Structure formats: C-alpha cells, structure tokens
Amino acid sequence: MDLCAKQTAHRDYLTGKCVDAFNDAFQHVTGHLVSVRFLGPEDIAATVRKTKTSAKVSADTGTATADPPVASKDPGDNRNGAVKTTGPRRPAMSHSSKRAGDDLVLNADYTFDSFVQGPNNRLAHAAAMAICEKPGLIYNPMYVHGGVGLGKTHLLQAVCQRLIESNPNATILYISCEGFVNRYYEAIDAGEMNQFRHRFRDVDALVIDDIQFLTKLGQSQEEFFHTFNALQQAQKQIILSSDTLPSDIDKLEKRLVSRFQCGLVVPIDPPDYETRMQIVRNKAKMRGANVPDDVTAFIASRVDSNVRELEGAITRIQVQASVDHQNIDLKLARSALGVSPAKQPLPGAGVTIQAIVEAVMAHFDVTLAALQSKRRQRSIAEPRQVCMYFAREYTRFSLEEIGGYFGGRDHTTVLHAVRAIAKRRETNKHLAAAIDHIRGQLSSDEPAQSA
Secondary structure: OOHHHHHHHHHHHHHHHOHHHHHHHHHHHHOOOOOOOOOOHHHHHHHHHHHHHHHHHHHHHOOOOOOOOOEEEOHHHOOOOOEEEOOOOOOOOOOHHHOOOOEOOOOOOOOOOOOOOOOOOHHHHHHHHHHHHOOOOOOOOEEEEOOOOOOHHHHHHHHHHHHHHHOOOOOEEEEEHHHHHHHHHHHHHHOOHHHHHHHHHOOOEEEEEOHHHHOOOHHHHHHHHHHHHHHHHOOOEEEEEEOOOHHHOOOOOHHHHHHHHOOEEEEOOOOOHHHHHHHHHHHHHHOOOOOOHHHHHHHHHHOOOOHHHHHHHHHHHHHHHHHHOOOOOHHHHHHHOOOOOOOOOOOOOOOOHHHHHHHHHHHHOOOHHHHOOOOOOHHHHHHHHHHHHHHHHHOOOOHHHHHHHOOOOOHHHHHHHHHHHHHHOOOOHHHHHHHHHHHHHHHOOOOOOOO
C-alpha cells in the first residue's frame, strides 16, 4: 500500500473509531461546541482548491463561498449509516469498508508486510496470499481458526487490503458476525430484505470475523446459508474467522458446518519463541520504540500467550521509559512488567531462559549479541552451548525454540550442545566449576557475578 493510500486508511480508521473521543476532549478543553474532522491527502488537496476558489470569488465579487466538501448521506442506504463523500477519493478501501455502524474498519498497519510468519501461521499466510492471486477460485471458503490475539484479524484485513490494491473497483465487505446478525434483524423490522440481500450477495468478497457468534440464531443461520450458497456459486470469495473449528461451534447447523469445511480450514496457533522475538521487533519498530535485543528476548520469554499481550508489554515499557525519561533497557523493562531482577526462581520452579542467559553472560563475560551470532570461536561457542544446556534442563521450551533464541539454530544443534556439555563437564574441571557456579546463581536470590 503506497503512502497516500495508507494515510487515507488511517483517516478512515480514525473517523470510524475515534471521532467521539476527540470531540469530547476538544469540547472539554475549549469549553465550546466544536467538532473534529480527520483529513486525508485528498481532503487536504480539495480544501486547498476550494480555499483558492473562495479567495478568487471574494476578490472578484466581494462575496463569500461555500464551505469545503463535507460528508453526506447516501440516500440509497440511509438505514445502514453508509457515508458517501463529495469529490474524488483514492480507492484505498472499498465503499463497504468505509461504512459506519457494524462494519469493521480496516487498519492500514494490518498488511502482509507487517504480518510475521512462523511455524504457527505459515499455512494460513500462504493460503491468504494465494487467495489474493485468484480470489474465489481456490480455497473458497477459507476458514481461519485460533485463540484470541493470534493474528486472525490481521490476516483477514491484509487480504482485504491486498484485494483492493489489486482491483480498486472490487467490492469487499468486511464485517463482524454480530454486524451481519444486527443488519439481518434490522432489515426484517424495516421490510428491507431485498436491500439486505443485495448488500451481502452482490460483493466480490465477503469477509466475516468471529463467525462463531452465528450460533443459536436459527433465522440468521438460514439467511447466511443462502448467502453463502449464492456467493459460492458465483465464485465470489468467502473468508471466515473463528476461535474454534466449525464442528465445535455450539448449535451450528450441520449444513453450515459442512459448507465451512468444504474449503480450507486452517489454524493459527500461538507463536513459538523465535516468532515472538520477531513480532516484538516489528511492533516496536511500528511504535517507534528503540528496544534492545536483550529486552526483546526478555519480552518474548516473559509473554508467550498471544500477540496482543506482546504489544501490551511493549506499550507498558515504552510508557515507563517516557515517564522516567530513560532509554529502554532490561532493568526498566523488568520494572515495567513487574519482574524483580534480584529474585530468580528456584530450580524446577520456572527459571527463565533470560535468567540463564544473564548468568552465563556474567560468568563468561560475553554479550547477548555474541551468543545469538553465527560466530563459532570457542570463547563464544562454549558459553552458547552452556546456555542451551541449562535451557534444556530448566525450561519447558522445545529444542527448536531454544535454537531459535540463539540465532535460529535447529533442534539438532541444540541437542548436540546439550550432549557435548554433559560429556565435557565430566573431564573438564574448569567447565564443571563454571556449570556449578552458574547453577548456584540460578538457585540463589543473589544476582549473578562473574567468576
């Protein structure tokens, strides 16, 4: 997405989500009844043109001119709150994606470029990319399922934005399941079922988030069944997301379960350690935060549930740094996340990989960057292997996750390191002493000291 389109997307997001909050804030501060309007690149250009025209007319006739272009209701879709603006627009999003009310607003940051691939989501990402090449022809429907905060919404929005980039005239309807149900019952009450069906069936792609909320709503299930069939027969793309498999959605009709499963059902699992590291780097970069490698590693080891919690951790650390007027470092990160640096867990009670690395770094006088590098000098390779040895003993990380932390090494490298240290410590007194010293540091409340 080019810069202008991204700015337009940001404008639409702010307009859809933040206008009320900004209006309240400005009115509270100024004490006047003022309103906020977010402008994109085209709006600014149109305002400049209109201002120049106003100045010219005023100079020639001495009369005032009309205000700059403002949003006006589309008379053909008043009930649903669709907004149609005067003047030209960039096709950053479809008409449907700009709608107010129940429609979801596309976030310009949720693109394929910012989506971090890993073993947990590689299949879903590949399928989404393929859909963008041939929408409606392969993987139709695509059903993505996974827990909260794992990237389902990001992936769905990335598809929407890529489809719009490829075909600016495409009609992409991106809505929540709750929005679909609300629109359905509003249409029944108003006697506008023909308009409802036109809206949901005359699209190039229908993308629905949280489809599990279709459960226990018999009439809406019936309508969605017919909508699904109409779109599929017309080879229009259908993408659904849910927190569970189709067969596990409570009281979902069997015929809908069957149709959801006739396409591609793909999971998004919790990210592994290496993927979490990359997510932290990406999120920090997007937020303009300078997060050192050791803090990145600390966050990734501390938060292992979902992407939103990782982003929340970065936010807390960034706010703490701003309040304290300090640069982000490991000490500040520990404080922001409520972790005491002086107290390490006892063996078997959850020693973290970060605590292991800190103890090894202090004993061998090496840096985290060196441990995670590709360097194979003995002065670096041995401490790295010691880290892997303790990580295997004290943590629940898999061999692959441990290897990912130390420069993306595979599980066979970690297994070799564990075996090599276990064997060498039997004959190498200095190494045995180092192992015992580090183990003592991990088992005590005292911070690690170099030997």
